Amino acid sequence: MNFDTFFSEELVFFLDVSSQEELFKEMFGRMHSLGYVKESYLEALSEREKVYPTGIQTEHLGVAIPHTDSIHVNKESIGVAVLNTPVSFSHMGMPDETVDAEIIFMLAIQKPDRQLGVLQIITGLMQNKEMLMKIRNAEDEKAIISTIKDYSSELNV
Template identity: 50%
Template sequence: MNFEEYFKEELIFLLDTQSKKEAFEQIANGLYEHGFVKETYLQAVSEREEVYPTGLLAAEGGIAIPHTDHIHVNKSVISLAILKEPITFLQMGTDNMKVDVNIIFMLAIKKPESQLRVLQMVTEIIQDQEILRKLRLSSSKQHAFSIIKQFCSEITI
């Protein structure tokens, strides 16, 4: 599986937003404008996040991996958002533990059977403290994309 086919420079966002709702809107609107998701995606991903939180505590800070059902997706892609200031998410598998997230990997997966492999790809990234640190310090979407591209060329899933 080729990481690069899932990451697009135009779907990397450096966000200065105050809420999860605003972050989701900006990311989902970008996905929609580029034709990767349907108009229903934003509402679906927001509703799913309320029921199944996706915040994770990584060594380098909080990560979130919001996603929703394939029926809201036109073509598979992973959007990356680097937040200027952390946003509070609920931790995955809990209903009350909070995580301050500053990197969001928003997944749009068209084929349900490929979801596990895509999650494995994202897991590879979030387990690498140095990559997360470099992403958090990215000054441009081009720089963040080059970090992901380099990382993708070095691993195989």
């Protein structure tokens, strides 16, 4: 699996949103208009997040990894959003706790057998303070994609 192929500058977002719903609509809108996800993706994403929350509090900042089933995906991709103001997500594994997420990795994975591998790589990236902060402080789309490619080349994935 070539991890880099999931990312593109057209799916990098710098957003000023005030809710998870607004965040999902913004990211879905572009992903859908570019043909990455089906119309059903947005509702499926919101419903899955209610049952299986994806917020994760790292040592340095909050991250979320919203995703849904492969039947809602046309073309594999991962949208990356850096938020001006954090958005609240329920904590993965502890739904009574919340995470103020500043970075979002929105997965659109077509092959279910790849999802676990992708999640493991993103989890590793989230634990790398230097890489995570480079994404958080990036000035543009190119810098985020470059950081992700640097990370994946270190792992050779």
